[in-house]
Amino acid sequence: MNEWCFWGYMMLLAGSGVWLTVNLVAGWMQQRRRPRQQLLLQRSAGELVQGLLEESPRPLSVEHTVHAQQLLAELVASVHASLYGCAPAPLTRKLEQRGVDRWLVWQVKRSRGLKRAWALKLWGDLPPMPRVEPACEEWLLDPSPEVRLSALLVRLSAYPQDALRLVASCDKPMTLCEVSEVLHLLRRRLLPIAYQPLLESRNRNLQRLGLLIVHEFSIEEADEGLLRLIASTEDAELSLAALYTLCALHRPLRGKAIRQCIERLTAAERGVLMRHMAREGYAPAQVKRLWSERQRVRYEALVETYKTTLVWS
């Protein structure tokens, strides 16, 4: 028994020790290379942008280093995120010349879990690469939620015209992070983002996307759509999100729908909303009809903490 325990324990230590040593050595080598790679990335960013402006591709410093494909992919992703209205073809050509597209597919297929999610996310941040088909069906059904989100973004990146259809077909409610990534992608592709059909849609995810668009672009004309959502009792969370969006736009908070929505909230939620309104700068007189007497006193005290008392002598 002693011998079995001894040998079993030693095998465990030996196996994990080898694994640890490999990770340690890889980490140490990465640490040594990092300063030089950062320098090369900075230089290459300038070279890439210069090549795009002059419309003549030039070799980049980062192409002749270790992990060149990964560095090139990260560089192109960051430059692509900073460009607006620029044709992605030159960037795509650069990636295809170095085989980054095939490298990415290989990375996604050979890795699991968060490594796969990272590789997919990087793929989604790059300009479209026609040579590789984003066959994401198996990754869209991956048990890891991070992989599923990243795979959805790859799909949206490749077929932005299908973005709204894909968002509507998601069976679970999308989180704020997911919706904001979709919004980021839509902005990058310069698709017309019409908020009205989204707010009027019956699909919750599309309504969430519509709210985020209204908030992001401060669309003050969206009052009617927001009030309609606030009045709806089907989804309390969505109604509250619409109310917060209205506050963020500093629109007047009048009407039965808003009062009824506030009455449906718990005391804690009302406290949070009060704090939000005070921060957004709503005067007590503007919102006095929304609160009871006690709440009005509390709101006035909150607003006072943003003001100074002028003393005239």
Next chain:
Amino acid sequence: MVLIWLLLWLMAVAVLYGWRKREEARQRRRWLDRMHGARNGTFGLGLSLLVADGVDEERLVRLLGVEYDHLEVVAVVDGGCEALLIERLMARYHLIQVNWHPSEEFAVRGVRGLYRSRKRRFRRLVVLDCRAEQPAARLDAAADVASYDYLMPLVGGREPLKGAVERLVTELALRPLDSVDQICLLPTFTTLVWRRTALVRVGGFSCRPLSVVAAPHRILLWESPLSRGGRRKVRMRWSVVGAVAVLLVARSLQVGQWYPLVVGLATLGWLALVWLRLRQLDGELQPL
């Protein structure tokens, strides 16, 4: 003997589990860093950094340098001892003294004044002149005047690391809205971020709860988003390791068995490898 083997196995499995979780946390960090929502300010989720001690100008400059849009720094200063500091901060950040009214949510005493930065200037700084001696009471006073829903207490000189605020906010945005009350660090269960309503429910920082929030409303992290602050780095006591090794050799020679020596030395060497790798992972995180 069986008990000793059981303890050794349990120790090894626990350490391996912790290490694997730490590696996963590193992969998650790399994935979160590729998210755009926090950098674009799309989330709208606000975070208040509560600085209860060690307030000085350099530290505030670093904290206010965090690029996340919906961030606020609430600094608690004892005006009785540091009146000059408050004056310097008022001059530097154009603070105005505003009215202070205690809310019913936290038991706060000893507040002499509240100063906020003006709109369209450095809106993100709030300075509270408070006489409280205990750090928990100072944190309660800071939480009382904080504007945002999520509160991050910073004690002992600790500061968020580079990119940590954006990652924390992205973690919150990856869950349904208002479903997260607490973000904790494993394995110590230290609370990193509180949701305001949950903090009010447990009675504030003075209550010192261990982990009073139900599991579904809690996010657990294996990688700390905060710097070490004033704490000393944990150093491997190589002298202790050497002493234990010598003891093992002596004991083995005494009893005439090589088992304890081999097991002991192998375990020490393996623990040293784990410690080195964890230190290497910590080295990847940059301060502000």
